[in-house]
Amino acid sequence: MTAETNTKRYSCHECREDAELVMSDRATAAVRGFYNAHLRECRDCRKxxxxxxxxxxxxxxxxxxxxxxxxxxFHAALRRTREELPEPWYHKWSLRAGVTAMAGAAAALTLALFSPSTPDEIPGTSTSSVATNEVAPTDPAAAGGIDHPAQSYGRVLGGNAAVTTSGSTAGQPPANTDTFPVGTRFRVHDDDALQVGMVGKIVANFTPGSDIEWVQATPSLIELEVHRGIAAVRYDRRPSDPILYVRTPSAVVRVIGTVFTVEVDEHQETIVSVLRGQVDVLHPETNSLRAEVESGDRYEVSTSSHGNVGLTEVAAALPLSNEVDGDSADFTDALALADGHIPNSWNVPGLSDDPTHRTLINIPAPTAEPTTFEVPVTRRRPGATSPVEPAHEQQAAELVIDDETGDLIEHLMKDVKATRGKELNAALDACRNLYASQRTRYRAARCLSDFISQYGHEPAAVEGYLLVGMLRMDYALDYRAADKAFEEFLSRAPRNHPSAELAMYRLWLSATEDGRISEALTRGRRYLARFPNGKYVGKVLQRFDELKAEY
Amino acid sequence: MQSAENIAIAHVGSSESPELSQESTFLSREERELLSRAKTGEHRALRQFYSSYQGQVRAHLYRLLGPDCEIDDLTQIVFARAFNALATFQGNSTLSTWLYRITANTTHNLLRQRFRRDRVKTALNWFNTSREAGVQTGRVEARDEAHRILQRLAPDLREVFVLYHYEGLTLQEISDILGKPVSTVGDRLTRARKKLRELVSAA
Structure with missing residues (x-):
């Protein structure tokens, strides 16, 4: 029989019988040939x-x-989990036994007392979930932190402000230095700004004249209150991290993970701008959704109007721009930092995608002088006292950054000058100049990173690792990269190096803020054993009651 | 097989929860650790569990039901039941198989109700759309029509077809999920294919 005869005998019936074989790739080449030939001729079979x-x-x-x-x-599923919980055994028993009305009332009362409540909570704020077994601390200052109380602290990264700390930090006075607890209120100077990190997960920049309070930190919720000024916030939230609320007099901004600014102007009006990600704006009393603000949007709450993100917002957020694109395996890449350009991940309408043009000066329609907000960091004032005073109700204190990094750069300069020539000196000098200026300080991190990649092998440059690790940790919250840098420093520096104590302290701090509690305890013990009278002992003991007993 | 009732009875944090089998070949060490934490009600573990499997559950529901406004609700119900049933999970299957089982239990009655309720309506629509089908040529139209055809398949057959052809499971795995013998599953698959062929030919 010829192929032509076979083709003629291959009718719609055979085609439909073979269709499944052909589609599951189980047909022979010959059958496939007949099938395709038939399809070419038959419209119905093609369909x-x-x-x-x-x-x-x-x-x-x-x-x-x-x-x-x-x-x-996810939170809706958690709510349903509670709703679908079985009735307690005593309820069924009471019904089956047909107990008296009194017994029924007693059972109902028992149920009312012991059944888990199912309040209609806002997603993300549920802290009483049966499934999660979490209990919401009602006192913000007594909040247990994220996984461990040691995490529920913030640190000043740069700048000056007058602070008040609520008196409810029972038994946990913010003993010294740059560390502050929940309940701290910042009144930022008119000629300055303040950068802070909170719970090891959030970096914020408070612009000059701002009045902002850190109200709450629980495992499911972190809350800030902006009374006046602009809070620029970067929160690269991981799935299990708490949700952030920024409360203003006229709105609540709910954040899952993003870079954004919240402004409360002199008329107490709220303006929300988003550079990356998305936020929800809620009604402050009912918590009903007012607007979803996406990246590139600027939303004015009073008029419910949307516009484009402008220079003011980008300038306020720029010190938070330390981002590394993608996962870097290389050590020096992992330490790379932003260089003052607006990250590509930020949506700024009208701004070119060309990285060389992504600077403040190229943002269209300026709305404010950029220099007002750029890099608002100051050096320690000579003779300045402890940044946060012990917890007394409404006691104001001057908050000044504990400028370890500035001192380190000076020290590094001396070492380098003593050992190497002009080239190395010049490279480091450039970093020092960047660091010294209020406008360019955060860019010193990138400069130092380049310095390390070029001169890191030099014995005199060993402190560079420590510096880069600190900046990487403070501005990028990249604790793994910071750990690498600190360990690199400790392995290269002699044991009696004057900065060894700082490196060990920073290693402990990195694990603590990153939520690696057992590692933090180990590192804390190691630090306390090596430096029992060290200058950071107070900071370590402040966060870990466990270590106080051992000390 | 674990019924929907059983799932509802167990709950997170139960003091009587059976331990995971250490010898379980179905779970990796990381999964065992995650489950242990989730069983204590740890929020982070539950969140991680949800993130890992919500894509699977949602996609399966979509393939089973098509575009449907109830998919969000059903996804939540599946996870709520899974969270409540974590205490009873002993590691005798993979987590994904276990979730397919809960999904099947959750959707089975719904599918049957809908199938009975919409039978007349679907037949009428089918008649109308078949008359117009001659002018449809695009890929999207073919997909829409394929969805309509799938909805005409009886729920028992549709479940098996979707699990086998869309989810890529074996007959044995489907048998575990549905709690039916492999022979029954194989028979249903053959009948599903035959019925679909008929429906397509009649289109």
């Missing part, structure tokens, strides 16, 4: 083929929700 193919291929599944939508769904 059948197309339909069957679509059936076996299956639907195109839309992507699952991410960000806020995902968070909402």
């Amino acid at each position: 059948m083929h197309r339909l069957l193919y679509a059936l076996y291929e299956g639907p195109v599944v839309p992507p699952p929700p991410t960000g806020i939508a995902e968070e909402k769904e």
Whole structure:
């Protein structure tokens, strides 16, 4: 029988019988040939083929929700978990036994007392979930932190402000230095600004004249209150991290993870701008959704109007721009830092995608002088006292950064000058100049990173590792990279190096802020054993009661 | 097989929860650790569990039901039941198989109700759309029509077809999920294919 005869005998019936074999790739070459030849000639079978193919291929599944939508769904599932919990045994028993009305009332009372409540909580704020077994601390200052109380602290990264700390930090006075607890209120000077890190996860820049309070930190919620001024915040939230609320007189901004600014102007009006990610703006009393603000948007709450993010917001957020694109395996890449350019991940309408043009000066329609907000960091004032005073109700104190980094750069300069020539000196000098200026200080991190990659092998440059690690930790919250840098320093520096204590302290701090508690305890013990009278002993003991007993 | 009732009875943090089998070949060490933490109700572990599997659950529901406004609700119900049932999970299957089982239990009655309720309506729509089908040529239209055809498949057959062809599970895995013998599952798959062929030919 010829192939032509076979083709003629291959009718619609055979075609439909073979369709499934062909689609599942189980048909022989000959059958496939007949099948395709028949399809070319038969319109009905082509249609059948197309339909069957679509059936076996299956639907195109839309992507699952991410960000806020995902968070909402998770919390809705948790709420349902509570609702679907079985009735307690005593309830069933009481019904089956047909007890008296009195017994029924007693059972109802028991249920009312012991059944888990199912309040209609806002997603993300649920702290009483049966599934999570969490108890929401009602006293902000007594909040247990994220996984451990040691994490519920903040640190000043740069700048000056008058601070008040609430008196409810029972038994935990913020003993010294740059560390502050929940309940701290910052009144930033008119000619200055303040940069802080909170719970090891959030970096914020408070612009000059701002009045901002850190109200709460629980495992599921961190809350700031902006009374006046601009708070620029970067929060690269991981799935299990708490949600951030920024409260103002006229709105609540709910944040899942993003870079954004919240401004409260002189008329107490709220303006929310988002550079990366998305935030929800809620009504301050009912918590109902007012608006979803996406990256590139500037939302004015009083008029419910949307506009474009402008120079003011970008300038306020720029000190938070330390980002590394992608995962870097290389050590020096991992330490790379932003260089003053606006990151590509920030959506600034009208700004070119060309990295060389992504600077403040190229942002269209300026709304304020950029220099007002750029890099608001100052050096320690000579003779300045402890930054945070012990906890007394409404006691104001002057907050000044404990400028370890500045001292280190000076020290490094001396070492380098003593050992190497002009080239190395010049490279380090450039970093020092960047660091010295209020406008360019955060860019010193990038400069130092380059310095390390070029001269890191030099014995005199060993402190560079420590410096870069500190800046990487403070501005980028990249604790792993910081750990690497500190360990590199400790392995290269002699044991009696004057900065060895700082490196060990920073290693402890890095593990603590990163939530690696057992590692932090080990590092804390190691530090205390080596430097029992060290200058950071107070800071270590402040965060870990466990270590106080051992000390 | 674990029924929907059983799932609802167990709850997170139960003092009577069975320990995970240390010899379980179905779970990796990381998964065992995650489950142990999740069983204590640790928020972070539950969140991680949810993040890891919500894509699977949602996609399966979509493939089973098509575009449907109830998918969000069903996803939440599946995870709520999973969270409540964590205490009873002993590690005798993979987590993904276990979640397919909960999904199947959650959707089974719904599918049957809908199938009975919409039978007349679907047949009428089918008649109308079949008359217009001659002018449809695009890929998207074919997908839409394929979805409509799939909805005409009886729930028992549809479940098996979706699990086998879309989720890529074996007959044995489907048998574990549905709690039916492998022979029954194989028979249902054959009947599903035959019925679909008929429906497509009639289109």
